[in-house]
Ligand SMILES: O=C(O)CCC(=O)C(=O)O
C-alpha cells in the first residue's frame with residue numbers, strides 16, 4: 001500500500017513535469033506544477049505576445065506571428081484583471097489530464113517515439129520495479145531495459161479504446177503495466193479486432209505483464225468504478241489520510257492511474 005501511495009504521488013507531481021509531455025502540451029505548451037496549482041486554486045491564464053519578424057529575403061512579406069504563453073495566476077487576480085484572454089482552472093486541467101510520458105517521449109499524433117524530443121531517464125526506482133516484474137517474462141539471460149513509460153489517468157467515464165501497442169521494436173520484451181486507484185475492467189482481446197475479448201478486473205496494486213501471445217493482442221479499458229463498493233480502495237484511502245495527504249485522497253477516490261513501462265529498442 002505504501003508503495004502504491006508513492007507511485008500515486010509521483011504520477012500527480014513529478015511525472016507530468018516538463019520535459020515529460022502530457023495531453024495538455026499541444027494546447028498550452030509545457031505546464032509546471034499542475035497539482036500544486038490545483039491545491040492553490042490557481043488559474044492558467046493566456047497572455048498574448050505579438051512578435052513581428054521581418055523576412056530577410058527579397059520578395060518575402062513581413063510576417064506577424066502571435067505566440068501564446070500560458071502561466072498560472074492567483075484565481076482572484078485573474079478575475080480582477082478581467083482580461084479578454086482565455087483562462088482555465090488548474091483543477092479542470094487536472095481532471096482533464098489523460099496521459100504523461102516518461103523517458104523516451106511518445107508522439108501520439110505520429111504514434112511513434114520521437115527520440116529528438118528532450119527527455120529524462122525513467123526514475124531509478126521505477127526502473128528497478130519494472131525490471132524485477134518483467135524478469136519472469138524475459139527471454140532467458142536477458143534483462144529488461146525500461147526506456148519509456150506512459151502514465152494514463154482515468155476519471156469516471158474515461159475509457160481507453162481497443163488498441164495494440166506495436167511501436168516497440170522487439171515484442172519479445174513485455175510491457176509492465178501497473179494499476180493504481182479505482183478498480184477497472186480490462187478487456188484482453190485477440191490478434192484481430194473481431195476476436196471476443198476476455199474481461200477481467202484490475203485493482204489497485206495489480207501488475208499486468210503484456211507478454212508472449214498477449215503482447216500482440218488488442219486490449220482496452222472500457223470502464224472504471226468510482227463508487228465506494230466498486231472502487232476497492234479503502235486501504236489506500238486510509239493510508240493516504242493517515243499521511244495527511246487529503247488532496248491525493250480527493251483525486252484517487254474518483255480516479256485510476258495506470259503506469260506502463262516499455263523497452264522501445
Ligand atoms: O490502463 C491500462 O490498464 C492499460 C493501458 C494501456 O494499454 C496502454 O497505455 O497502452
Ligand SMILES: [Fe+2]
Nearest residue numbers: 163164165219
Ligand atoms: Fe496498451
